[in-house]
Amino acid sequence: MSMTGRCLCGAVSFTAEDVETDVQSCHCSQCRRWSGASAIAAIAGRVEFSGAEHLRRYDSSAWAERGFCRECGASLFYRLKEADRYYMSVGVFDDQSPFRLASEIYIDDKPPGYDFAGDHPRMTGAEFMASLGEGMDERAE
Numbered sequence: 001m002s003m004t005g006r007c008l009c010g011a012v013s014f015t016a017e018d019v020e021t022d023v024q025s026c027h028c029s030q031c032r033r034w035s036g037a038s039a040i041a042a043i044a045g046r047v048e049f050s051g052a053e054h055l056r057r058y059d060s061s062a063w064a065e066r067g068f069c070r071e072c073g074a075s076l077f078y079r080l081k082e083a084d085r086y087y088m089s090v091g092v093f094d095d096q097s098p099f100r101l102a103s104e105i106y107i108d109d110k111p112p113g114y115d116f117a118g119d120h121p122r123m124t125g126a127e128f129m130a131s132l133g134e135g136m137d138e139r140a141e
Contacts, residue, residue, distance in 0.1 A: 007069035018045025022102035027110035041087035
């Protein structure tokens, strides 16, 4: 599925290809600080940005970066560098109606003040990192 989106001020826009509509919520401490709560993201196969001069990338670890608009601060994506895999923030898509919460990760880091309804997989941080493959379970979030 091809989808479009933009940041809050419109300085950065994008077209994302091969967007998965089953989305994931991450409760890790970095995602909560970055997004203000749980980060909810959709995997995209390829992303092309317009207004790239307004796009800021922050290396949040040795193996991942986070992207945001340097004008309005909108959180746009989390990207695994080596795999070049984008996890696009659901809130920045123009049409959010196709998305469905399919899983939660870092459930052991989730603060007690909220819960998401539904019967979907919930993984601890260790379980999630182990699911990514060899060597990933030893890396920090």
